[in-house]
Amino acid sequence: MIRVRGLRKHYKVHERPPGMAAAFRSLFRRTYKTVAAVDGIDFDIAAGERVGFLGPNGAGKTTTLKVLAGLLHPTDGEARVDGHEPRRREDAFLKKIMLVLGQKQQLLWDLPPSETFELNRAIYGVPRAQYDATMRELTELLQLGDLVKQPARTLSLGERMKCELAAALVHRPRVLFLDEPTIGLDVSMQAAVRDFVRQYNERFGATLILTSHYMEDVHQLCPRVIVIDKGKLVYDGALEKLVTQIRPDKRVKLRFSSPVEERDLATYGRVVRHDAGETLLDVHQDAVNRVVTQALAQLPVMDLTVENPPLEEVMSELFARGRGETRRPDTESA
């Protein structure tokens, strides 16, 4: 469905030092530097896949999505979406895709969202019966209710994002680019948006590429992730494998029925956090069975859970490696 080969996107940006003198000088003589936002990346995405596109700020994620949506022209390389060259912005291509930018809106600000939906129906040439069916489904899945009758400017951020999603899906795009769709939303709204996106993917077989700084979005939605840093691809594969590769530890959480000293835990694994009643240990995955057995036998364990380390930490470590740093979460103890 999506094929990217040697994709590069370089920008020429104006730069000047701070201060009045520099501002005045820049009126007559400007200096520019070239920024490699995307610097030769390759990947393929099959129809119906859900892929997380990850990277630190400025890594080139949004730029890549904009190239794939036809908003930016690549400096070099090839990008194809369902056989189309996005930069040509053919109608047939635009009718197949949609890019939802969490920080930009397409809803008509002064009118109820229902007017934007209707406008999109007309622009995309969606037959009335299909439109009615789609709107019924979207209203139900997103629990829009009467929201669609209020002017968009009066909606809360979360309500607006739900309506943005509905407006984006009126024409049932086969490829959905989501750039930070849950930014600024509260936890329950994030979960609602995630559920909806998954259901849309499953129901319509749509291909989905998601960028998000909320790792829970990625964890819940994307079996596969593509990680880019400084415009270069640093990982493409299963999320689970990435986690194992970067952090081969499991996080073991123990709750005790009576206080345990931190020094008594050193033999079990690396103590991440500890207080008398609870401890958090990083344990190498190969040692988890042994450690759990020992802990249950030797310590007053009331409750025990084994999890992957938080995705945020995995990503942070991955990006730190890219910068040549070694970074592990600080050990906390109470």
Place this chain on the structure above:
Amino acid sequence: MSVRSTVRALPTLLRVGFADAVAYRAEMLVWVLATTMPLVMLALWVAVAQGAPIGRYGEPQFVAYFLATFVVRQLTGSWTHYEMNFEVRAGTLAMRLLRPIHPLWAYSVESIAALPMRALVSIPVAVIALAVVGRDVVTHDPLDWALWALSLVGAWLLTLFVNLALGCLSLFIESSIKVMDLWLVFYFVLSGYLLPVDLFPPRLAAVVDWLPFRFQIGLPVELMTGVHTPGRAIELLARQWMWVLVALAATSLTWRRGLRRFAAYGG
């Protein structure tokens, strides 16, 4: 989007555009007040003409001229340029580019959608004015009215294309609002908006004849008040439509080049 698809979507685009134009009642009132400059000029020039006519303009002629100016301004105005500037700076132009309809079509339709509201303001003014100053102040010649209709469409298109072309400039220079301000200085002085073009000194009037500004307002007003012979009216009309084509070409050029730059630098 093909022309056929655009035409099919037109009724919805117009309806939604109209709903958007009337969303703010208070803003509408302010907008009506902001476009009453011809009525202010009317009072001013009528006072000046009380002693003796100025050129061919006595009191009734000034009343007719500036009421016609008010009506023409209402029916040919366009503020698309400001919207484009805002959307380019805010990056929301991207949302238009994602839709299978040419953004310039969308802007144009939104501009048309505001016309019924403007007609609602201007037509009663015109009717009341006719009742007060008498029917003799406007032309009775059907040919003049036919040419007036053409000139009105020309004036609207010229104003729209100027707005679009200058709006597209914002794709190059981030904000072209100051360029539009500069255009408006010439527009207000040379279009016949503040005083009739035939009151200019002959040399300036000869120059104004070849500039676009007069064709945005002055020509339809002059045809409405029947001051031109058919030959002269057709000659001026031809010049107006020449400017429409020039502005269209400028719009097309700045859009294509601007979009290429937008696609190169991002928005």
